[in-house]
Amino acid sequence: MRRRKKGIEIELKFPRTVLGKSIYMVAGVLLFFVLYVWQQIEVVQVGHHINDIRERIQYWHNQNQYLQVKINENSAPQIIEKKAKLVLGMIYPAPRNIKMFSLKGTVENY
Amino acid sequence: MLNKSKNITILCLLLFGFFIIVLRLVTLQFLQHNYYLACANRQSQYITKKEILRGSVFDRTGSVLALSIKTYSCAVRPALVEDAEQTIKVIVKCLHMPEKEVREKICSTRPFIWIKRKLDPEEVELLTPYVFSKETKLAGLDLVKENKRFYPNNNLAWHVLGKVGEDNQGLSGIERSLDTLLNGQPVEEIKTRDRLGRDIIDKVNTVTHNDSMPKNLYLTINKRIQYIVERELEITLSKHPAKQGVVIVQKPDTGEILALACRPTYTDEEWRETPKYLNNPAISEAYEPGSVFKAFTLSAGLEERVVSLSEKIFCENGAYKVFGRIITDHDRQGMLTVPQVMQYSSNIGTAKIALRLGKEKLYQYICAFGFASPTGINLPAESRGMLNSPRQWSLDSLPTICFGQEIGVTTLQLADAYSAIANGGYLMEPQIVKEVRDETGKVIWQFSPVRVRRVISEEVIRSVHDVLESVIDKGTGIKAKVVGYRTAGKTGTAQKIDKVTGKYSDTKHIATFCGFLPLPNPAVTIVIALDEIEGDDYWGGSVAAPLFSRIGQGIMEELSIIPKKEEVPVKELKYVKVN
Numbered sequence: 001m002r003r004r005k006k007g008i009e010i011e012l013k014f015p016r017t018v019l020g021k022s023i024y025m026v027a028g029v030l031l032f033f034v035l036y037v038w039q040q041i042e043v044v045q046v047g048h049h050i051n052d053i054r055e056r057i058q059y060w061h062n063q064n065q066y067l068q069v070k071i072n073e074n075s076a077p078q079i080i081e082k083k084a085k086l087v088l089g090m091i092y093p094a095p096r097n098i099k100m101f102s103l104k105g106t107v108e109n110y
Numbered sequence: 111m112l113n114k115s116k117n118i119t120i121l122c123l124l125l126f127g128f129f130i131i132v133l134r135l136v137t138l139q140f141l142q143h144n145y146y147l148a149c150a151n152r153q154s155q156y157i158t159k160k161e162i163l164r165g166s167v168f169d170r171t172g173s174v175l176a177l178s179i180k181t182y183s184c185a186v187r188p189a190l191v192e193d194a195e196q197t198i199k200v201i202v203k204c205l206h207m208p209e210k211e212v213r214e215k216i217c218s219t220r221p222f223i224w225i226k227r228k229l230d231p232e233e234v235e236l237l238t239p240y241v242f243s244k245e246t247k248l249a250g251l252d253l254v255k256e257n258k259r260f261y262p263n264n265n266l267a268w269h270v271l272g273k274v275g276e277d278n279q280g281l282s283g284i285e286r287s288l289d290t291l292l293n294g295q296p297v298e299e300i301k302t303r304d305r306l307g308r309d310i311i312d313k314v315n316t317v318t319h320n321d322s323m324p325k326n327l328y329l330t331i332n333k334r335i336q337y338i339v340e341r342e343l344e345i346t347l348s349k350h351p352a353k354q355g356v357v358i359v360q361k362p363d364t365g366e367i368l369a370l371a372c373r374p375t376y377t378d379e380e381w382r383e384t385p386k387y388l389n390n391p392a393i394s395e396a397y398e399p400g401s402v403f404k405a406f407t408l409s410a411g412l413e414e415r416v417v418s419l420s421e422k423i424f425c426e427n428g429a430y431k432v433f434g435r436i437i438t439d440h441d442r443q444g445m446l447t448v449p450q451v452m453q454y455s456s457n458i459g460t461a462k463i464a465l466r467l468g469k470e471k472l473y474q475y476i477c478a479f480g481f482a483s484p485t486g487i488n489l490p491a492e493s494r495g496m497l498n499s500p501r502q503w504s505l506d507s508l509p510t511i512c513f514g515q516e517i518g519v520t521t522l523q524l525a526d527a528y529s530a531i532a533n534g535g536y537l538m539e540p541q542i543v544k545e546v547r548d549e550t551g552k553v554i555w556q557f558s559p560v561r562v563r564r565v566i567s568e569e570v571i572r573s574v575h576d577v578l579e580s581v582i583d584k585g586t587g588i589k590a591k592v593v594g595y596r597t598a599g600k601t602g603t604a605q606k607i608d609k610v611t612g613k614y615s616d617t618k619h620i621a622t623f624c625g626f627l628p629l630p631n632p633a634v635t636i637v638i639a640l641d642e643i644e645g646d647d648y649w650g651g652s653v654a655a656p657l658f659s660r661i662g663q664g665i666m667e668e669l670s671i672i673p674k675k676e677e678v679p680v681k682e683l684k685y686v687k688v689n
Contacts, residue, residue: 017117018117018121019117019120019121022121022124022125026124026128044304044310047309047310048308048310051308051309058180062179062180062181062231063231065177065179065180066179066231068174068177069174069177069179069260069262072173072174072262072263073262073263073264075173076262076263076264076266076337077263077266077333077334077337078263078264078266078337078341081341098667100667100670100671100672100673101672
C-alpha cells in the first residue's frame with residue numbers, strides 16, 4: 001500500500017523501506033520510554049499509597065497500644081480492689097473461708 | 111529518484127538527531143553518572159533516625175509494667191505566630207494549661223519553645239486540626255513526634271522499674287540498668303522524597319541489625335505479690351509513720367525477687383527536683399541490721415561446733431562487761447539455752463557465741479553470707495555495705511558485730527543471706543530479670559539460678575530452722591506467726607547513729623524482721639525494714655512482725671500453698687479500708 005502526502009511517498013507496508021523501519025524503531029524506543037516513565041510514576045504513586053497505609057497502621061497501632069495501657073490501668077490490682085470494695089461492696093474473706101486444695105497434675109507457677 | 115534522495119536525506123537527519131540524543135544520554139548516564147547521581151541524591155535523599163519504641167517491661171506472668179507509645183509534644187515558634195490570642199485560647203482549651211504560662215511561652219523571644227511534652231492521645235486529637243488542617247491551621251504551632259513511657263499500674267514497683275528522662279534515657283531502676291537493651295541502638299534510615307517532600311518508599315535504604323533493636327524484659331516480679339506487699343506496707347506506715355519502709359520477697363531456692371517495695375514514692379515533680387529520690391533504698395542504703403544478724407552468728411557457731419542447741423549460756427542478768435564495753439540485754443536473763451538466746455534476742459548470749467568463734471571465723475562467715483560485697487543484681491547503684499577487715503576491728507568489735515552493730519548491710523543482702531538459710535545453705539545470686547525477648551517475642555536470654563556458694567551444711571540449717579521457728583512460736587517474733595503455716599524468722603530493732611553526736615540515738619531506730627515460710631521447704635523469704643518509726647512503738651517485734659504476718663498470709667493465698675489443717679485460723683481478719 002502506498003500513500004502520497006505533501007509530496008513525500010511513504011511506504012507503509014512493513015518493512016518495505018529503511019525509513020519505515022527507522023520510524024517504527026524510534027516509535028518503539030519512544031514507546032518504551034513512555035511506558036518506563038509511566039511505570040515509574042505508578043510505582044511512586046503506589047509508594048505514596050503504601051506510605052499512607054503505613055501511617056494509618058501506625059496510627060491504629062498507637063491507638064491499640066494506648067488502649068492496652070488503659071486496659072492495664074483498669075486491671076491493676078489496686079483499681080480492682082478499690083472497685084470491688086467500693087462499687088461492689090465486696091470484703092476480704094476470712095482465712096478460714098478460703099478453702100485451698102491441690103489438683104493432681106497442676107503445675108506450680110508463680 | 112528525487113524522492114529517494116529526499117528520503118535518504120530525511121533519514122540521515124533523523125538518524126543524526128537520534129545519534130546526538132543517544133550521545134547526550136550516554137554522556138549523562140555513563141560518563142557523568144556519579145556526578146548527577148550525587149546531585150540527585152543531595153536533592154531527594156535525607157538521613158533520619160528510625161523511630162523505634164523503647165522496649166516494654168512485663169512481670170513474670172506477662173502483665174505489662176511499663177510500655178512506650180508514640181505520641182506528640184506541642185511546641186511553638188513564637189516568631190511565626192500570627193494570631194497570638196487565638197493560639198493561646200486553643201492551647202489553653204486543648205491542653206488544659208494555665209493561660210498565664212501559655213502566654214509567657216508564646217510571647218517568648220526564643221525561636222522554639224516547648225508548650226507541653228508528651229501529650230496524651232486525647233490532647234493530640236483535640237490539637238490536630240489546629241496543626242495539620244489547612245483551613246484551621248494556626249501559624250507557629252507545631253506537634254513533634256515523640257515516645258511516651260507509661261506505667262499502667264501507677265506506683266507499683268516504682269523503685270524497681272525506675273524512671274526515664276524526657277529523651278527516653280533510663281534514669282533509675284531497671285530502666286537505667288538495662289537501658290541499652292530497652293532502647294536498642296539508634297538506627298539510621300536513608301529516605302528518598304519527591305518534590306513535595308513525600309517519602310518514596312521503593313528507595314528506602316534502612317540499615318537495621320536485629321541486635322540493635324529494643325528488647326522486652328520479663329522481670330521476676332510477681333505483680334500481685336508486689337501489690338500485696340505494697341498494700342500491707344502502706345497500711346503499716348499509715349498506723350506507724352516512718353521515714354522509710356522497705357520490703358523484699360525472694361524465692362529462696364532460685365534467688366528470684368518476687369517483690370521489692372519501698373515507701374515513700376514520689377511524684378514526677380518531686381523526683382525531678384531531687385534526683386536522689388530515685389535511689390532504691392533496698393539496694394543502695396546500708397544500715398546496721400541489729401538483732402536479725404544474730405541468726406548468722408548462730409549458724410556460724412553451730413557450723414563450727416563451738417556451741418550446741420542443748421547448751422546453756424549464762425546471760426549475766428542483763429549486763430556483760432567485755433573488753434571494757436558493757437553489753438546489755440533488753441530483759442535481764444540468767445541461764446538460757448541457745449534457742450532461748452534467739453527467742454529472747456539476747457545480745458550477751460550471742461556475744462558469747464561470737465567470742466568462741468573468734469573474729470577471723472566470724473568475718474569469714476559474714477563474707478560467705480554475701481555481706482560486704484555487692485550481690486550483683488541487675489539494678490543500678492548497689493551498695494556493697496560496710497564491714498572492716500578483722501585487722502581493723504577494735505577489741506569490742508567482735509562482740510558487737512555479732513548482733514548487727516558496727517556493720518552496714520543492705521536490705522537485699524539481708525534477704526539473700528536469709529534465703530541461704532531458708533534454702534538449705536546455698537547463697538544464691540539475686541535475680542530481677544527472668545527473660546529477655548526480642549520484638550517478635552522470641553526468647554533471647556533466660557534466667558537460670560546461680561548458686562554462689564554453700565555457706566552452711568544442711569544438717570546445721572535444719573537446726574537453725576528449728577531455732578528461728580521457735581522465735582516465732584515462743585519468742586520476740588510471735589506476732590509474725592502466719593496462721594496455718596510453719597514460719598521461721600528473727601526480729602531486730604537497731605539503734606541508728608545520731609549524726610550530730612556520733613553516738614547511738616535513743617529516738618531513731620530501724621525495725622526489721624527477716625523470715626521465711628512455710629517450713630520445711632520455704633517458698634518465700636520476706637525481709638522488712640522500717641526506718642525511724644515515729645512514737646514509742648518502734649520495735650521489730652511489734653511493728654515489722656505483724657506486717658510480716660499479713661504479707662506472708664497474702665502470699666500463701668496468692669501462691670495457693672495449702673495450710674496445715676490443724677492450724678486453720680479461726681479468727682477473722684479485720685477488714686481494712688484502703689485509701
